[in-house]
Amino acid sequence: MQLSGTVLAQEANFYRVRLDGSDLTLLCTRRARLRKTGGTVLTGDRVEVVEVDWPGGRGAIAAVAPRTSELTKPPIANCSGVLVVFSLSEPPYDPALLSRFLVQVEAEHLPALVCLSKGDEVASAVIEPIVRAIESWGYPARPVSARSGAGIGPLLAELGGTYVLAGPSGAGKSSLLNAMHPGLSLRVGDVSARLGRGRHTTRHVELFALSPRALVADAPGFSQLEITVAPEDLAVCFPEFRPYLGHCQFRNCLHRDEPGCAVRAAGLPRFDIYRSFVAEALAFDQQRRQTSEPEASLRERGGSRRRKGVAVPRLEGQYRQSSRRTVRQQLQQWDEESPED
Numbered sequence: 001m002q003l004s005g006t007v008l009a010q011e012a013n014f015y016r017v018r019l020d021g022s023d024l025t026l027l028c029t030r031r032a033r034l035r036k037t038g039g040t041v042l043t044g045d046r047v048e049v050v051e052v053d054w055p056g057g058r059g060a061i062a063a064v065a066p067r068t069s070e071l072t073k074p075p076i077a078n079c080s081g082v083l084v085v086f087s088l089s090e091p092p093y094d095p096a097l098l099s100r101f102l103v104q105v106e107a108e109h110l111p112a113l114v115c116l117s118k119g120d121e122v123a124s125a126v127i128e129p130i131v132r133a134i135e136s137w138g139y140p141a142r143p144v145s146a147r148s149g150a151g152i153g154p155l156l157a158e159l160g161g162t163y164v165l166a167g168p169s170g171a172g173k174s175s176l177l178n179a180m181h182p183g184l185s186l187r188v189g190d191v192s193a194r195l196g197r198g199r200h201t202t203r204h205v206e207l208f209a210l211s212p213r214a215l216v217a218d219a220p221g222f223s224q225l226e227i228t229v230a231p232e233d234l235a236v237c238f239p240e241f242r243p244y245l246g247h248c249q250f251r252n253c254l255h256r257d258e259p260g261c262a263v264r265a266a267g268l269p270r271f272d273i274y275r276s277f278v279a280e281a282l283a284f285d286q287q288r289r290q291t292s293e294p295e296a297s298l299r300e301r302g303g304s305r306r307r308k309g310v311a312v313p314r315l316e317g318q319y320r321q322s323s324r325r326t327v328r329q330q331l332q333q334w335d336e337e338s339p340e341d
């Protein structure tokens, strides 16, 4: 018998796999043939399970489907989006800090959904302009309250796929997860604790089912807030800038004070935030050049997309979504059901 499922977690030498279309999970080993070919299995991987032993709840992973994405922090395959949680009250809403998170998400070519938490503490007259602003940047924004439950149901109904949470400490990530999945009972403040500040970064991550259609990682990502995107790649990480890219007088325009800059002329609300990020990105580059490390290893310190060797679209004409599959992933073809190893 052959079944397909999703890897929810790694436990010692086993992978916990949820079978498609059910709540059933099996503890699976990796089939010898997969091990021999160096096929890795990550949390979030879509897998083919064989040798199912129903009474024992066991199985073996025979194949891993090509990944649509691969995050390193947290280590997760096939992430379909990032829930960026930002508080409306305390810590106070800060569009520049939110933009820092969003730039990182863009650099991973993942869609972001902004969850504006603690909506019970602020008036709707305050919330509405914030929602409109974020939507004008190109992101859906959903006010929610873990305390009152407002907005939780519609948010859950909207989610489909595998998500990672992001957001500053105290934004309400654990509270939001608990509100979406009362059975989870994460202690408030637990998510960051589990992320393990100072712990080993390759810790295993676990996926929880929020609904039959949505999974969420128990560890937040995108917590490194330094702007490490190359200066020339930064503008494309601001979705509302994209219509203007490629229309500046200079092809290599960094959209600061250059004459004939179409982005500056557009008078976009996040232009000042962008400019401060460019200054940071340039300083980061400068610092890199001064420390005479070889280019390759220096780039590795940058965004994780560089670590994965993924090409970043240049600022010519329209924004193009580059393929996020690495060569290794491409080679990791879905393995047809095979005879015994």
Ligand SMILES: Nc1nc2c(ncn2[C@@H]2O[C@H](COP(=O)(O)OP(=O)(O)OP(=O)(O)O)[C@@H](O)[C@H]2O)c(=O)[nH]1
Residues within 6 Å of the ligand: 117, 118, 119, 120, 121, 144, 145, 146, 147, 148, 167, 168, 169, 170, 171, 172, 173, 174, 175, 176, 187, 188, 189, 190, 191, 192, 193
């Ligand atoms: N009023 C109100 N307070 C909330 C809400 N959600 C969370 N809080 C409070 O905000 C504080 C932080 O909540 P957490 O859920 O621990 O935030 P977090 O983002 O997980 O924080 P870290 O674990 O530090 O990353 C707690 O004191 C919560 O009680 C909400 O919807 N309304």
Ligand SMILES: [Zn+2]
Residues within 6 Å of the ligand: 248, 249, 253, 254, 255, 256, 258, 260, 261, 262, 263, 264
């Ligand atoms: Zn320009």
